[in-house]
Amino acid sequence: MRVMGVDPGLTRCGIALVESGRGRSVTALDVDVVRTPSDMELAERLMRVYTQACHWLDVHQPDAVAIERVFAQNQVSTAMGTAQAGGVIALAAGQRDVPVRFHTPSEVKAAVTGSGRADKAQVTMMVTRILGMQTKPKPADAADALAIAICHCWRGPMMERMAEAQKKAEAAAARHRQRIAEAREGSRA
Amino acid sequence: MRVMGVDPGLTRCGIALVESGRGRSVTALDVDVVRTPSDMELAERLMRVYTQACHWLDVHQPDAVAIERVFAQNQVSTAMGTAQAGGVIALAAGQRDVPVRFHTPSEVKAAVTGSGRADKAQVTMMVTRILGMQTKPKPADAADALAIAICHCWRGPMMERMAEAQKKAEAAAARHRQRIAEAREGSRA
Incomplete structure (x- = not known):
């Protein structure tokens, strides 16, 4: 499976491509950081991020795009731009x-370091080790994008299976409810 | 000036078109609310909002798009989706x-009601009155989109003039600094 990992942002947006093999083996195919100047108009910045995302998707044709979920609580001043950057990338996909x-x-940190509270240095170190890279990926946004892609390589298939199982369980529950309703109708008639 | 006003959102996204005439006269040309189901995948929801925005832009060819600025502090659970919806609309523009x-x-409220702390009912009432509408626009997202468009019709030209003046002042200051630097070089030589 080929996963495009995205650490969304307007000033710096990390994009990485990771391929998963057997078991937990993962290989980095590409990584880059898209930058847009903070004095540029927002629409222009979003266009740059969108154009780069389109280019990556068309060139690398990933099987999935994994984006880090942004929380409004963190860094209020940049959270909106981060969400908007993630939004145009989700659109492109x-x-x-x-x-x-x-x-x-925390899911990303837990996947690559074993701890949801790991710091940036630990994430970078583990990403470097997991991917067998000669040098640490820089800047931190590049390492984060790789970490997100790795996380999805490992969690993605399980997430899909769980979603599948939940759908089946819901369908079974719905059939069960219908049978009960039919039985009631039958006993009334 | 033709302004497309947007009250961004994923569940409900208000879009309005208002044309400004002489002085403060404004006319509503169109208003709609784009809805996407909350159980739909995010990328799909963003595509729907983006497609609608593209359609509006192509059909109505507005001179400007005015979007309500989202703050992370308000309604944390929906703020990210709102920012993402605003992002794809800004991209389309x-x-x-x-x-x-x-x-x-608060700028929008102040523009249409005179108070930055007006409530939804006051905004709707003033929008209805300003645009000379027979009935109140519904739902609130439609009224908000109209209010944002009106706000931009009135504030937009002033904002552009101020931005222009600031650019000129900065250029003048830069020239002034250069002249001083040149004079110093001259006195040293």
Whole structure:
């Protein structure tokens, strides 16, 4: 599975491509940081991020896009721009029928370091080790994008299976409710 | 001036078109609320909002798009979706070279009611009166989109003039600093 990991942002947006193999083996295929100047108009900045995302999607044709989920509580001043950047990337993926999934920062940290409260240095170190890279990915946004992609390689299939199982359980519950309703109707008639 | 006003959102996104005439006269040309089901995938919801925004921009060819600025503090659970919806609309406008401006909720309220702390009912009442509408626009998102468009019709030209004046002042200051630097170089030589 080929996963495009995204650490969304307007000033710096990390994008990475990771391929998963057997078991937990993962390989980094590409990583980049899209930057837009903070004095540029918002629409222009979003266009740059969107254009780059489209380019990545068209060139690399990933099987899924994994984006870090932003929380409004963190860094209020930049949270809105971060959400908007994530939004235009999700749009670009949706326009190409590539499924988009979100992972929270602690899910990403837990996946790569074993602890949801790991710091940036630990995440970078583990990403470097997991991918067998010669040097640490820089800046932090690049390492984060790789971490998100790794996280999805490992959690994604399980998430899909769980969603599938939940759908089946809901369908079974609905059938059960209908049978009960029918039985009641029958006893009334 | 033709202004497309947007009250961004994923569940309900208000879009309105208002034309300004002489002085403070404004006319509503169209208003609609784009809805997307909350159980739909985020990328799909963003695509719907984006497609509708593109359609409005292409059909109505507004001179500007005015979007209500979202704050992370308000309604944390929906703020991210709201920002993402605003982001894809700003992107659609940028792709068509239509300038995008943002107004805060209190700027919008102050523009139409005279008070930045007016409630929804007051905003709706004033929008209905200002636009000379026979019935109140419904739902609240439609009234809000109209209010944002009106706000931009009235504040927009002033904002552009102020931005222009600030640019000129900055250029003058830069020239002044350069002259001083040159004079110092001259006195040293």
